[in-house]
Amino acid sequence: MFQAINNYVARTIQLTPDELEYFNAMLEYKTVPKKTMLLQPGEICNFELYVNKGCIREYYIDSKGAEITLQFAVEDWWMSDLTSFQDQSPSIMYIETLEDCELLILSRNAKEKLLMQVPKLERMFRLMLQRHLSVVQNRLVKTISYTAMERYLEFLTRYPALPQRVAQHYIASYLGISAEFLSKLRKRHLKK
């Protein structure tokens, strides 16, 4: 149950067996069926999720009623609405499962206790945020300056397995294009 996340930890810090046990005890293991809402607009996001198995996505509905997918998370990724988590402000995001999932949930309270007890974990969370920030900043640059085809190729590099796992319209809503246009891009890409 904890093997993947313990490997994740071991890539950045060394915990004693006791510390690791405490860390694991702070995580809530949950199996969640496909298409379950984990967060909805107006709610305060009081958790960070680690995906043990499955696929989830974070999205919002813009003022024109369009769904915008901000990110996907598959095995070994974390997901949260950090703005809401940090400021304790109502979220504008939806977080939903796209497949049957096994999740490890770290609540805000548990995280605070955990970091008090095992301050070494600050480093792991810092490095996780650093990687995440780099991904989001990269996505911002691509959103501003890249063509849809360039964004699609970038998406394939970042999430190679996703096109086989999730419906195309989710990918289109991540790329900011229509499902029809994505279908054209895919055909053009396959011909190459």
Added chain:
Amino acid sequence: MFQAINNYVARTIQLTPDELEYFNAMLEYKTVPKKTMLLQPGEICNFELYVNKGCIREYYIDSKGAEITLQFAVEDWWMSDLTSFQDQSPSIMYIETLEDCELLILSRNAKEKLLMQVPKLERMFRLMLQRHLSVVQNRLVKTISYTAMERYLEFLTRYPALPQRVAQHYIASYLGISAEFLSKLRKRHLKK
């Protein structure tokens, strides 16, 4: 010289006088004239900057030759190209001073030593990244879904003093619009 940054530290963690002294000793104080390049594409970003006084911006040139400003940093803000810093990969960014600046520079080597000696600082850097991530994610949402006027109002909230401090075309390149269009938005906003 270190008063502002030490206040910054004190807002998240408590250091002993010795730890604080070590932290300050790891920072390089530098006065840099206006319009100095601190980072250019192709270079590896081996520093994080804290702005003691002045204003700097980070930008890149897109494939059509347009300047895109990613962020500004004024007093009490940090700046770096984290992707390059983290992956030790060549940057695509420019970082330049827009005013005469007093900067505190933390090199990658110094940061590593510092975090070994004073692991408490992991927490400060984690919280700094968390805020930064929230800002960038918010900017991504605004870039995808907001009108130019909404982005301008958001910009004024985030950087209230900047319109008086930097040339308008920098602000336009942050908002992703032409300087002429920004001028129209400003007039429309002032009329309200």
